[in-house]
Amino acid sequence: MLLxxxxxxxxGLNSSTIRYYDSKGLLGEVERSDNNYRVFGKKDVEKLLFIKKARDLGFELEEIKKVLILKESGVPPCSYVSRKIQEKIALIKKEIIRLEKERKKLEDLLQEAQKVTGCRGKICHYIEGLEEEQELELENAIK
Amino acid sequence: MLLxxxxxxxxGLNSSTIRYYDSKGLLGEVERSDNNYRVFGKKDVEKLLFIKKARDLGFELEEIKKVLILKESGVPPCSYVSRKIQEKIALIKKEIIRLEKERKKLEDLLQEAQKVTGCRGKICHYIEGLEEEQELELENAIK
DNA sequence: CTTGACCTTAAAGTCGACTTTAAGGTTTAT
DNA sequence: ATAAACCTTAAAGTCGACTTTAAGGTCAAG
Structure with missing residues (x-):
């Protein structure tokens, strides 16, 4: 029905993206016309819209493929999806914590380093954090 | 002095990582022995420790290279580094906001979808979010 | 009959920071 | 003399989700 x-x-997907999804097996069997053009039906469009949403929610193509295959074979994918969403939430929480630590680290660094006038440190005290402890270790290691 | x-x-760096940094020009001219082995001095080790810290702070190799080159040519890299750190903080803030939105989206989805008993939606109502508005558009588009 | 707008595939390129592999040279100990 | 433990390079592989390129087939209009 549709080319x-x-x-x-x-x-709103790129044609090469659609072909890519097809090549990865996310669309199942797509009908072909006599001249070998892909012919898409309502189901295919639904799948593609679904893929787009799932991608937007952070699902990987492999995960989405699994959902689509479960659905195709009559198994409700909801429990799998629900579990994946919970996993994603957990990962996001972790990532937020990591980023907040990272941010604090950078802000502290900026604060500390700005107290100093002029340029200190072997290369740059902003990054080296003014520490001198490693000095001795390094000297010893070299000799 | 050091192999x-x-x-x-x-x-604590991998040898191939060190060679990689060298190949990317982050170490400048590394001395070679008669048999063409790299011979590292204190300066080189300092650079590598610096690279490691900077990478850990989220600096890209190209940024680090620039710092090292500034330093080498006698220009204090501090103002560049300070600016980069501020940029990174801004990016992290943005990313945290994005992740919090993402998290809320997923949590809402989970909540909404769990109200429903059984499996709804064309493929999975967890992802499709129970909406039916697009239905008509799709029908029209196909015909 | 040719131009332009479609369609096809396979393969390579992209991003960044590595890691791995292949093929080989050096040095030290046994 | 040979094995073990170093060292070297260039090139390819990895991760994921595409995008791009090259080379070509199809089809309707002018």
Whole structure:
């Protein structure tokens, strides 16, 4: 019913992205016309819109593929999806904590380093953090 | 004074990583022995420790290279580094906000979807978010 | 009959920071 | 003399989700 450029228009996806998804097996069997053009139906468009949303939620193509395959084979994918969403939330929480630590580290560094007038440190005291402890170790290691 | 494996021991870096940094020009001119082995001095080890710290703070190799080159040519890299740190803090803030939105989105999705009993949606209502508005558009687009 | 707008595939390129592999040279100990 | 433990380079592989390129087939309009 639809050729690839129509599907691009409807979904907002790039034609090469759609072919890529197809090549990765996310669309199952896509119908072909006599001249070997892909012919997309309503189901295909639904799948593509689904893929787009799932990608936007941070799902990987492999995860999405699994969902689509479960669905295709009559198994409700909801529990899998629900679990994945919970995993993603957990990962995001972790990542936020990591970033907040990172941010604090950088802010502290900036604060500390700005107290100093002029340029200190072997290369740059902003990054080296003014420490001198490693000095001795290094000297010893070299000799 | 030091061969690469000694530098690995001191810095905790992999030998191929050190060679990689060298190949990218981060170490400047590294001395060579008669048999063409790299011979590292105190300065080189300092640079490598600096690179390690900077990488840990989220600096890219190209940024670090610039710092090292500034330093080498006698220009204090501090103002560049300070600016980069501020940029990184800004990026991290943005990223945290993005992740918090993402997290809220996923949590809302989970909450909403769990109200429903059984499996709804064309593929999975967890991801599709129960909406039906797009339905008509799609129907029209196909015909 | 040719131009332009479609469509196809396979393969390579992109991003960054490495890691791995292949093929080989050096040095030290046994 | 040979094995072990170093060292070297260039090139390819890795991760994921694409994008781009090259080379070519199809189809309708002018």
């Amino acid at each position: 690839i450029k129509d599907v691009c228009r409807i979904t | 690469i494996k000694d530098v690995c021991r001191i810095t």
